[in-house]
Amino acid sequence: MVMQRQHSAKRQPKLGNAKQVRWLKSRWLWGLVATCLLLVTGSWLFYASANQPRAAAQDRVTALAKSKAKLTSVSNFFVYHRDQTYYAVAGIDQRGKQVLVLVPNHRNQVTVIDQATGINGRQAIHAVQDRQRIDRVLHTALGKYNHRLVWEVAYLDRHATVNYALVDFKTGKLVQQINL
Incomplete structure (x- = not known):
């Protein structure tokens, strides 16, 4: 007990x-x-x-x-x-x-x-979209490449790969495409 x-x-x-x-x-x-x-x-x-x-x-x-x-x-x-x-x-x-x-x-x-003498950033994105499929735009930036004004468009493609495109400021033509 x-x-x-x-x-x-x-x-x-x-x-x-x-x-x-x-x-x-x-x-x-x-x-x-x-x-x-x-x-x-x-x-x-x-x-x-x-x-x-x-x-x-x-x-x-x-x-x-x-x-x-x-x-x-x-x-x-x-x-x-x-x-x-x-x-x-x-x-x-x-x-x-x-x-x-x-x-x-x-x-x-x-x-x-x-700005009226060339394209803007949105138009540069559209110029790239005409040639490439863009899933998401990362940024656009204005700069110089080979002594000419260009828009840089950084974007992700459908494989989530980062790509860069340089678009001529005056003509809107693709200058360079970089696929990583």
Whole structure:
């Protein structure tokens, strides 16, 4: 009989056990919240530091375009990487004309292009779609290739392969196709 009492005494919960369980659950919950906050903060810091050179280039090129090309508003920013890196902004100048401003990397040389003298990014995409099947456009960018203005169209095909097409700014003809 003594054995039964000891055995049944083991089955009875200890006083304060419910408090311990609640304390452990709240500690686990606060640990999870802290971990999530660290992940979100770390991800944001990583993104901000990775995007910092692009943001600095955008600020520099936008300021140049506003001061040298007399842009009153900027609607787009493009980054083009081939033989040389070019940055471009699209916007409206003080006469109300739609223009593109092209700036080579690390130089303050500004080329102002009247948008009406060539095709725009959407028309460049359509020029590529006439020859290739595009599942998703990744980006378009204005730059120079062999001393002529081109639109670079980066896209995924039906096999999810990244492809690049260079389209002549003035004629809309395909200049180069790169299939990776």
